[in-house]
Amino acid sequence: MNLKSQLYLIFEDPSKHKYGYFLQVAIYINIIVSIIVMFLETEKSLSEYFDLFKTINMVNIFIFTLEYVLRVYSINKNKLKYMLTPLMIVDLIVLLPFYLTFFNIDLGFLRGLRIIRIFKLFRLAKFNEFDKIITEILKEKKEEFLYIVVAIFILLFTLTPLVYFVETKAQPEVFTSMSTTLWWSVTT
Secondary structure: OOOHHHHHHHHHHHOOOHHHHHHHHHHHHHHHHHHHOOOHHHOHHHHHHHHHHHHHHHHHHHHHHHHHHHHHOOOOOOOOHHHOOOOHHHHHHHHHHHHHHHHHOHHHHHHHHHHHHHHHHOOOHHHHOHHHHHHHHHHHHHHHHHHHHHHHHHHHHHHHHHHHHOOOOEEEOOOOOOHHHHHHHOOO
């Protein structure tokens, strides 16, 4: 069996390769560590460890990049189609914020997309068909999904001013503007 075939089994059907399980566990540990570090690096009280967090993030990105490149390499047919699958798009979004900084593009909001790394956990064997199921559900129920999204936006933009005007006097440090109130509404 050639290298490409072995890599394909390791990444796409790990139960059929002797190192598949080990590598999948290592990838999941990397994901969990990267998420924990992402939360820790926002704690000002841990500022003395920021250099360590940065180093851990660099190692995480290297591992994510290597995984991405090897996954694409292992595909024999239509690599572009494979790269456009939901989980590969998630992988790419995880990598983008880091690599864009090399081109002096620092879109701050993209750093928040690093939390998407958690979706990489859906690569677990029992969620192997997750992307196909989600795609089917979205195709079958797109009207209902669109209705829910529109309803959520209407509620957010209707309730935000109400919350702002009611709460701004009680908690002026939290509700400083409509946009911060909207953000508060989304996050809580």
